[in-house]
Amino acid sequence: MKTALALFVFLLGVPLGAQTFEVGLFAGQQKYPTADFPGRGPAPGSRETLDNKTVYAARFGYSVADLGPVSFQFTAGFQPESTSAVHSTSTTSTWDFKEHHWSAGAMVNLKALVALGAGFEFRSERLSGNEIGRSSSTTYNRVWARLNAGYAIPSPVVKPFFGVEVAFPLKTMSGPPGSYTTPTDELKMLAPKNQFGVYAGIRF
Numbered sequence: 001m002k003t004a005l006a007l008f009v010f011l012l013g014v015p016l017g018a019q020t021f022e023v024g025l026f027a028g029q030q031k032y033p034t035a036d037f038p039g040r041g042p043a044p045g046s047r048e049t050l051d052n053k054t055v056y057a058a059r060f061g062y063s064v065a066d067l068g069p070v071s072f073q074f075t076a077g078f079q080p081e082s083t084s085a086v087h088s089t090s091t092t093s094t095w096d097f098k099e100h101h102w103s104a105g106a107m108v109n110l111k112a113l114v115a116l117g118a119g120f121e122f123r124s125e126r127l128s129g130n131e132i133g134r135s136s137s138t139t140y141n142r143v144w145a146r147l148n149a150g151y152a153i154p155s156p157v158v159k160p161f162f163g164v165e166v167a168f169p170l171k172t173m174s175g176p177p178g179s180y181t182t183p184t185d186e187l188k189m190l191a192p193k194n195q196f197g198v199y200a201g202i203r204f
Contacts, residue, residue, distance in 0.1 A: 020062070020073075020204075021061070022059070022060065024059045025059070025199070025200060026077075026165060026197055026199045028165070029052050029053070029055075029195065030052065030082065030099075030195050031193055031194050032052070032084065032192055032193060033189070033190065033191075033193045036048075037186065046088045046091075048086055048088045048190065050084045050085065051084050051087075055195070057078065057079035058079075059076070059201065061074065061075045070108060070109070070110055072109075073106065073109060074104075074105075075121060076102075076104050079101050079102075083097070083098050084096070084097050085097075086129070086190065097127070103122060104122050105119055105121025115149065115151065115163070117149070120145055121146060122141070123141070123143075123144050123169075125141070127188065128187070136184060137184075138184035138188065144167050144168065144170065145170060148165035149164055159202065159204070161200065164197070164199070165199045166196045167196075173188040
C-alpha cells in the first residue's frame with residue numbers, strides 16, 4: 001500500500017513540478033506525393049500532382065518532466081481545412097483535394113541556446129475530394145515524426161519562442177498502378193507527405 005501511495009504521489013508531482021505550458025502556431029508549406037492511376041479520363045493512365053499548400057496549425061504543449069537539460073512534453077494540435085488543386089495528365093480540368101487533422105503526441109526537448117526537439121504525434125487526417133463530380137471522403141490515421149530547432153527569449157514569466165520545424169508521416173500509401181482502386185484509397189495516396197515551416201508562440 002505504501003509503495004502504491006508513493007508511486008501515486010510521484011506521478012502526481014512530476015507534472016506539477018514541470019509547470020510549463022506552451023501555446024503556439026505553425027505556418028509552413030505542406031507537400032503532396034505524385035500518384036499514378038490507370039484508366040483515368042480519355043487516356044489509358046493518369047499521373048496526378050497537387051499544388052503545395054501553405055497551412056496553419058494551432059498547437060498546445062505541456063511539459064510533464066524536466067531532467068536536467070531534457071524536458072518531456074505532451075502535445076496536441078489542430079490544423080484547419082486546406083484545399084489544394086489536383087492536376088491530371090489525362091485531362092485539362094482540375095479538382096479539389098481537402099485535408100484537415102487533429103493530433104496528439106509527445107516530444108523530447110533538449111534545452112540549450114538553440115533548443116532541439118524530436119517526437120511523434122498521432123494525426124487523424126480527414127481527406128476529401130470532388131473528382132469528376134464524384135465526392136468522397138475518408139479518415140487517414142497516421143503517426144508523424146516532428147523535428148524542430150528554436151530559441152526562447154528569456155523572461156521571468158512568459159517566454160516567447162520561435163523556430164523551424166519539419167514533419168513527415170511514418171506511413172504512406174503507394175504502389176504500382178492499379179494497386180488501389182477505391183476512391184478512399186486514392187485519397188490516401190494523395191495525402192500529405194511532409195511539412196516544413198516556422199513555429200512560434202509562448203511558454204508560461
